[in-house]
Every structure is written in structure tokens, then in C-alpha cells.
Amino acid sequence: MADNISKIPTHVGIIMDGNGRWAQKRLMPRSSGHSAGMKRMIALAQKAKDLGVKYLTVYALSTENLSRPQEELDKLYSLIRTYFIKNVDKLIKQGAAVKVIGDLSLLPKDVTEVIQNGVNKSPKDAEFTFIMALAYGGRSEIVNAASRAVAEGLELTEQNLSSRLYTAGVPDPDFIIRTGGELRLSNFLMWQAAYAELYFTDTLFPDFTNGKFEKALLDFSSRKRRFGKV
Ligand code: IPE
Ligand code: IPE
Numbered sequence: 001m002a003d004n005i006s007k008i009p010t011h012v013g014i015i016m017d018g019n020g021r022w023a024q025k026r027l028m029p030r031s032s033g034h035s036a037g038m039k040r041m042i043a044l045a046q047k048a049k050d051l052g053v054k055y056l057t058v059y060a061l062s063t064e065n066l067s068r069p070q071e072e073l074d075k076l077y078s079l080i081r082t083y084f085i086k087n088v089d090k091l092i093k094q095g096a097a098v099k100v101i102g103d104l105s106l107l108p109k110d111v112t113e114v115i116q117n118g119v120n121k122s123p124k125d126a127e128f129t130f131i132m133a134l135a136y137g138g139r140s141e142i143v144n145a146a147s148r149a150v151a152e153g154l155e156l157t158e159q160n161l162s163s164r165l166y167t168a169g170v171p172d173p174d175f176i177i178r179t180g181g182e183l184r185l186s187n188f189l190m191w192q193a194a195y196a197e198l199y200f201t202d203t204l205f206p207d208f209t210n211g212k213f214e215k216a217l218l219d220f221s222s223r224k225r226r227f228g229k230v
């Protein structure tokens with residue numbers, strides 16, 4: 001199928017939704033859905049890199065998710081710690097860079113240390129960047145960027161604002177996929193998604209195979225992007 005994908009997006013975003021329902025359907029705890037989701041996330045990062053995607057941003061934890069039961073959050077943090085060490089190191093060894101966007105001060109210190117460690121080891125001139133949105137909220141990102149521009153005494157222009165977002169220097173996403181059946185963005189890349197092509201699938205994230213990812217990319221390559229022009 002990969003051969004038929006005529007246009008590979010530079011930047012893909014994935015809202016990885018449906019882990020909990022995937023587990024509940026199997027009468028398993030929600031945490032096992034997150035565990036299966038993490039495995040899928042790493043496999044998709046590898047696939048995206050192999051297909052020539054330059055940036056992959058995955059929505060792993062929203063600021064709103066931080067109000068979930070502590071038990072679920074602790075399981076997620078423990079998964080992030082272990083997956084970061086094992087798999088992110090593997091990606092970095094293959095020349096990929098890792099970046100994190102979000103308010104890391106809202107996460108436990110041992111989680112941010114592991115993440116920061118991976119980020120610091122990342123090459124500067126990578127051909128593929130894996131971006132994890134953690135404790136991320138699009139609206140607060142915009143407010144913080146605007147406040148910083150104002151504090152610097154700058155005029156509030158699109159350029160001054162976007163260069164103060166977490167994603168400064170990263171091109172806007174061309175394609176955003178949401179798994180899990182909901183038709184919304186849930187505060188993901190609110191500024192950056194202005195002209196992204198959107199793709200929604202009922203497939204729950206742990207079932208979103210590399211083949212389904214390729215099918216989504218095939219859909220993207222058939223879209224006509226006009227950016228307001230005729
Ligand atoms: C998405 O899956 C992952 C996170 C938000 C951490 P959910 O946990 O939201 O799964 P559902 O939507 O309840 O099935
Ligand atoms: C969006 O999923 C956030 C992530 C995938 C990290 P949610 O499950 O939190 O979204 P809502 O609550 O259904 O909008």
C-alpha cells in the first residue's frame with residue numbers, strides 16, 4: 001500500500017483515543033488499554049519514520065486528563081517512564097529526535113527527568129522528530145505564548161505568537177488523525193491545526209495498526225488542499 005501513497009505529509013498528528021474502551025471491551029482494566037496503546041504508539045512512530053514523515057506528534061495526555069483518577073495517571077506515568085527509556089532510546093539511536101510539548105511542571109518529577117534525558121540526547125539535525133504532547137492543552141499554550149510576546153514588549157502578530165508556542169520551529173501539522181470515534185480535537189494543537197486535514201476513525205487506538213495508518217495516509221494523499229484559494 002505504501003507505494004500508492006503519492007503524498008506523504010510532513011507533519012502528522014495523532015489523537016490517540018480509545019485505550020480505555022479497548023480494555024473495557026476485553027473486561028480488562030483501563031491501564032491495559034494504555035499499555036497496548038503505548039506499544040502501538042512506538043510502532044507507529046517507527047512506521048511514520050520509515051514512510052518519510054518528518055514530524056509525528058502524538059497526543060498522549062491532555063491537561064484535562066490530569067483530573068482522572070490518580071491510579072490511572074500513575075499507571076500512565078509508569079508506562080511513559082519505561083517506554084521512554086526503552087523505545088525512545090532506540091529511535092534516537094536510529095537518528096530520530098524526541099521532543100515533548102506541554103506543561104511538564106504538572107507531571108511528577110521522575111517522569112519529567114526521564115523525558116528530559118531523552119530530549120537532551122536527541123540529535124539537532126534529525127530527519128524525523130517524534131513529538132509527545134504530555135500535560136498539553138492548546139488554549140493555555142496560546143495564552144502563554146501571547147503573554148510572553150506581550151511581556152517582551154512585542155506587537156501581537158501571528159509570527160510573534162507562533163514562534164512562542166511549544167512547537168516553535170516545527171511546521172504546522174498537515175494531517176491530524178483521531179482514533180476512537182469522537183469527532184473533536186479536545187484541545188489538541190488549536191493554533192497549529194488551522195489548515196490541517198482531519199481524519200476520524202472509529203478504530204480504538206490499540207487497534208490502529210500500521211496498515212490502518214497507511215490507509216489514512218492514502219486518504220490524505222487524495223485530498224485537495226486549497227488554503228482558501230480557488
Ligand atoms: C486516550 O484513551 C488516552 C488518554 C487520554 C490518556 P482514553 O483513556 O481516553 O480511552 P477512552 O476514550 O476512555 O476509551
Ligand atoms: C483526548 O482524549 C486526549 C488524548 C488522546 C490524550 P480524551 O479521551 O481526553 O478526549 P475527550 O474527553 O473524549 O474529549
Ligand code: MG
Pocket residue numbers: 017018019180
Ligand atoms: Mg478518551
